[in-house]
Amino acid sequence: MAAEIQRGLEDVVALESRICFIDGQKGRLIYRGYDIRELAERSTFEEVAYLLWYGRLPTASQLDELTSRLVPLRELPPALAREIDELPLSAHPMDILRTAVSALALVEPEETRPGPTSIGGAQRLTAALPTILGRFHRRRNGGKPPEARPGLSAAAYLLYALLDREPTELEARALDVALILHADHELNASTFSARVTASTLSDLYSSITSAVGTLKGPLHGGANERVMELLAEIGNPERAEEVVTGKLSRHERIMGFGHRVYKVEDPRATILREWSRRVGEAKNELRYYELLRQVEAVVHREKGLYPNVDLYSGSMYTLLGIPHDLFTPIFAASRVVGWTAHVLEEYEDLRLIRPTAKYVGPTDLPYVPIADRR
Numbered sequence: 268m269a270a271e272i273q274r275g276l277e278d279v280v281a282l283e284s285r286i287c288f289i290d291g292q293k294g295r296l297i298y299r300g301y302d303i304r305e306l307a308e309r310s311t312f313e314e315v316a317y318l319l320w321y322g323r324l325p326t327a328s329q330l331d332e333l334t335s336r337l338v339p340l341r342e343l344p345p346a347l348a349r350e351i352d353e354l355p356l357s358a359h360p361m362d363i364l365r366t367a368v369s370a371l372a373l374v375e376p377e378e379t380r381p382g383p384t385s386i387g388g389a390q391r392l393t394a395a396l397p398t399i400l401g402r403f404h405r406r407r408n409g410g411k412p413p414e415a416r417p418g419l420s421a422a423a424y425l426l427y428a429l430l431d432r433e434p435t436e437l438e439a440r441a442l443d444v445a446l447i448l449h450a451d452h453e454l455n456a457s458t459f460s461a462r463v464t465a466s467t468l469s470d471l472y473s474s475i476t477s478a479v480g481t482l483k484g485p486l487h488g489g490a491n492e493r494v495m496e497l498l499a500e501i502g503n504p505e506r507a508e509e510v511v512t513g514k515l516s517r518h519e520r521i522m523g524f525g526h527r528v529y530k531v532e533d534p535r536a537t538i539l540r541e542w543s544r545r546v547g548e549a550k551n552e553l554r555y556y557e558l559l560r561q562v563e564a565v566v567h568r569e570k571g572l573y574p575n576v577d578l579y580s581g582s583m584y585t586l587l588g589i590p591h592d593l594f595t596p597i598f599a600a601s602r603v604v605g606w607t608a609h610v611l612e613e614y615e616d617l618r619l620i621r622p623t624a625k626y627v628g629p630t631d632l633p634y635v636p637i638a639d640r641r
């Protein structure tokens with residue numbers, strides 16, 4: 268008897284992992300045993316990276332060591348810098364990122380080239396992604412490429428690389444929290460795609476190139492960019508009800524709502540809602556926050572759907588001065604830690620990932636010579 272099809276592999280348990288646990292019923296997210304709420308409150312992105320890669324929180328000296336390893340890796344190999352400078356300025360930064368990740372594997376100088384399946388590559392990519400994005404974004408604004416800036420944390424460096432100015436403490440901490448929240452999420456589509464690639468014994472850079480391409484889609488990483496389009500369409504608060512109910516009646520999806528795994532509110536949305544309010548207050552600009560609260564109320568009343576991580580991230584990034592097409596790349600600059608942790612886990616206990624399909628086409632068709640085909 269043919270096995271039942273799980274479209275979208277929904278509820279299929281594909282592998283064992285020690286990295287991340289999501290309790291979709293209770294709205295909990297756990298990295299290596301630690302609740303995301305506590306990590307977002309007490310740790311930094313670098314600590315979380317260490318946790319995801321090595322399976323334990325770092326001591327102070329382990330964290331220092333990691334930081335001093337990451338900072339010089341912010342510098343791009345000259346050949347990659349040149350390549351980024353030749354790519355079309357009209358390109359979407361996710362396409363730049365996908366191309367640059369793939370190119371980095373080719374142009375890394377021999378002496379710093381990490382083993383194709385080693386943690387060195389994970390650290391190289393994590394350190395280099397902000398520089399790749401900053402270099403491209405500054406060039407489209409007519410600016411100079413970013414420098415490594417050893418004194419800046421990963422979050423502060425990402426903001427500096429993009430905005431060409433050092434962020435305030437609040438701005439850097441707000442982004443730090445966002446990076447922590449996005450760092451991993453079990454077998455989401457991009458991580459799965461990275462693991463599928465790794466499961467063929469392909470290298471880490473190829474796996475991450477697959478993941479970047481998968482994250483780009485609006486049903487995954489691209490949703491926060493679309494949330495800002497919705498806010499622009501709504502314009503003023505009185506129109507929220509009309510615009511949202513209109514979309515729902517046309518069976519359109521409201522970006523930033525719903526989740527395959529969470530049946531209650533995504534805990535990342537709860538934390539980002541609060542941070543977007545804090546940043547809004549600091550900048551005296553609560554318009555987006557208030558609009559989104561209204562959208563939330565309408566979507567919940569009409570469809571019973573809860574916000575996901577993408578609802579408040581985009582408006583917070585906008586207040587930080589980040590253009591919309593860099594939202595998904597920022598997601599990638601964080602998720603690269605989770606992707607690489609999963610790829611390394613895949614290498615440890617490798618099994619080729621290869622599901623099957625139920626064939627529903629014809630069989631036994633008679634072959635018609637080309638001259639006789641109509």
Ligand code: CMC
Nearest residue numbers: 486487488490519520521522523524525526527575576577
């Ligand atoms: N707006 C309107 N209706 C929705 C939405 C939404 N955002 N999400 C789900 N629904 C409805 C859907 O139309 C369907 O209704 P019905 O049963 O009447 O046809 C029902 O809810 C179930 O939807 P589904 O597509 O079967 O659920 P799914 O598990 O495949 O959806 C999802 C997960 C994230 C693709 C979906 O909720 C969605 O498209 N959301 C909008 C895009 C978005 O915000 N993506 C970011 C996800 S969080 C970031 C990440 O972790 O990657």
